[in-house]
Amino acid sequence: MTTKYEERYAHNPRDYAGYGTERLRGEFLVPTLFEADTVRLTYTHVDRMIVGGIMPVKETVLLESVDALRAEYFLERRELGLINIGGAGKVEVDGTLFDIDHKEAIYVGRGSREVKISSSDSANPAKFYLNSTPAHHAYPTRKVGQNDANVLELGSGETCNQRVIRQLLVKDVIETCQLQMGMTELAPGSVWNTMPAHTHSRRMEAYMYFNVPEGQTVCHFMGPPDETRHIFLHNEQAVISPTWSLHSGVGTSNYTFIWGMAGENLDYADMDHVQPHQLR
Numbered sequence: 129m130t131t132k133y134e135e136r137y138a139h140n141p142r143d144y145a146g147y148g149t150e151r152l153r154g155e156f157l158v159p160t161l162f163e164a165d166t167v168r169l170t171y172t173h174v175d176r177m178i179v180g181g182i183m184p185v186k187e188t189v190l191l192e193s194v195d196a197l198r199a200e201y202f203l204e205r206r207e208l209g210l211i212n213i214g215g216a217g218k219v220e221v222d223g224t225l226f227d228i229d230h231k232e233a234i235y236v237g238r239g240s241r242e243v244k245i246s247s248s249d250s251a252n253p254a255k256f257y258l259n260s261t262p263a264h265h266a267y268p269t270r271k272v273g274q275n276d277a278n279v280l281e282l283g284s285g286e287t288c289n290q291r292v293i294r295q296l297l298v299k300d301v302i303e304t305c306q307l308q309m310g311m312t313e314l315a316p317g318s319v320w321n322t323m324p325a326h327t328h329s330r331r332m333e334a335y336m337y338f339n340v341p342e343g344q345t346v347c348h349f350m351g352p353p354d355e356t357r358h359i360f361l362h363n364e365q366a367v368i369s370p371t372w373s374l375h376s377g378v379g380t381s382n383y384t385f386i387w388g389m390a391g392e393n394l395d396y397a398d399m400d401h402v403q404p405h406q407l408r
């Protein structure tokens with residue numbers, strides 16, 4: 129197995145306004161998450177979140193520390209959320225085995241020394257999307273299935289934004305230090321996510337789009353509401369949203385995405401909304 133690691137620094141909104149397409153993509157897009165028997169990690173200095181992907185095919189993959197953490201093991205001072213978007217998988221945490229099926233999640237608490245990840249069937253490998261953030265406390269490791277989620281139904285067919293939000297790792301479901309994660313699924317015919325848009329300067333966020341059909345794309349919007357830019361994303365790519373940025377997208381078909389947040393609070397509803405007519 130291999131671990132591939134990349135580091136991204138933070139940005140300010142005045143500099144960002146001068147970025148062209150290539151620079152925007154280089155700073156905010158995470159283009160590759162899933163590679164066979166590889167742990168892919170992107171460490172953003174925005175709230176020190178690590179965004180990554182693990183796709184075990186022939187091997188059991190170990191989540192190892194990287195030099196930048198200067199830690200004996202990956203979760204020495206961190207917590208971790210994993211959501212499986214592939215075939216059935218297994219996560220072993222310090223000898224305890226969890227079966228994590230398609231669209232199920234697991235929270236792994238600070239201090240867990242050994243995290244081993246494998247697929248149940250190498251012909252249909254698991255794909256674990258991960259977010260990890262610094263943690264001040266060791267909360268218990270727990271699997272969170274689809275039925276455990278807090279479900280929100282938002283939007284409508286008329287405004288092309290009908291969607292179901294499944295809050296998986298949020299404070300009403302599980303105890304975490306600062307990490308929150310969930311999954312939003314657009315209904316057929318609906319293409320707009322997070323519209324009306326919002327910002328929340330208390331928390332940064334990362335989005336990972338998947339189930340984007342072959343040949344289709346999602347145009348992701350970012351930036352302060354009066355200075356927006358866009359980045360086109362393809363299937364199974366992620367994008368970093370700094371604390372000053374809105375995050376919203378429109379697809380050429382419906383799709384699903386995973387959102388993950390970290391920062392000042394665990395209050396999902398703490399958002400400053402921006403109505404469509406207010407956007408620039």
Ligand SMILES: O=C(O)C(=O)C[C@H](O)C(=O)CO
Pocket residue numbers: 282291293310311312321322323328333375387389396
């Ligand atoms: O479609 C939506 O609206 C979302 O999924 C919003 C995200 O959950 C989010 O941005 C939370 O801050």
Ligand SMILES: [Zn+2]
Pocket residue numbers: 326327328333375
């Ligand atoms: Zn948000």
